[in-house]
Amino acid sequence: MIDLHTHTTASDGRCAPAELVARAVAAGVTTLGITDHDTVAACDEVAAACSSAGLECVPGIEVTAVLASADVHVLGYFIDTASVRFLDFLAEQRRRRLDRVAEIVERLHSRCGISLDLQAIVQPGVNDGGKAAGRPWIARALVEAGHAASTDEAFDRWLGRGRPAFVPRIGADPSEVIARIHAADGFVSLAHPGLTRVDDAIPDFAAAGLDAIEAYHSRHDSETTARYLDMARRMGLLVTGGSDFHGDPSHGPTAPGVVTLPPDEFARIQARRRATSRAMASGSATSS
Secondary structure, X not given: OEEEEEOOOXXXXXXXXXXXXXXXXXXXXXXXXXXXXXXXXXXXXXXHHHHHHOOEEEEEEEEEEEEOOEEEEEEEEOOOOOOHHHHHHHHHHHHXXXXXXXXXXXXXXXXXXXXXXXXXXXXXXXXXXXXXOOHHHHHHHHHHOOOOOOHHHHHHHHHOOOOOOOOOOOOOOHHHHHHHHHHOOOEEEEOOHHHHOOHHHHHHHHHOOOOEEEEEEOOXXXXXXXXXXXXXXXXXXXXXXXXXXXXXXXXXXXOOOOOOOOHHHHHHHHHHHXXXXXXXXXXXXXXX
């Protein structure tokens, strides 16, 4: 079983890296992709736990790009997690996340009469600069304070687009994110397009270097999956897939491996990467 979309406590997941891997093993996952939002802080720990458990680990990330004020989630796989330029870019992404959390908490107070402890909410990101803050942290604080029964309700009432405390995101354009992931030796896929609804822009993403579309996802029904499989084939793109597991009962599936990528699709990704590596090696030899 190949699950290329999971999250840890380094972003908005509820499982520490070791617990994520343990749950993946229990679910029968054999290849695990770690894709925290705007951070690679958990990649090394997940890789070590996977090695001990006999799983193949795919180091990755889910970068939040912005297109016309709408979020576009871009997955990167096999990235160089030590790339200084990429790490600097991610640090700026996380700084913007903290700023957004602060503004949302202020709006909850000024517009909704809800007072939350901002310092307590962002403390994990302050203590560890590699952690990526986000709205789920605020949603959990709203639940703990009794303002919502679940994080889903918190988003529906206060935090979602069009709700009283919603703050538009500021971030990099998708084409810039694609270029930055490629510069870090990564393979780029568009995350859960059935949720972000940016189909009209996918040809532009492909022209900017997009490698794949995440056709298989826990919130894609069979019709949606078939549509993106067909789109990928027509555009010459590969496909990725995964559960989008967060370890949060109100935020996605209850276990990794609920949705997986067929092995033949993963083999195509690996073949593409080998071909790319050979081409780069050949180009380097020629230039020298």
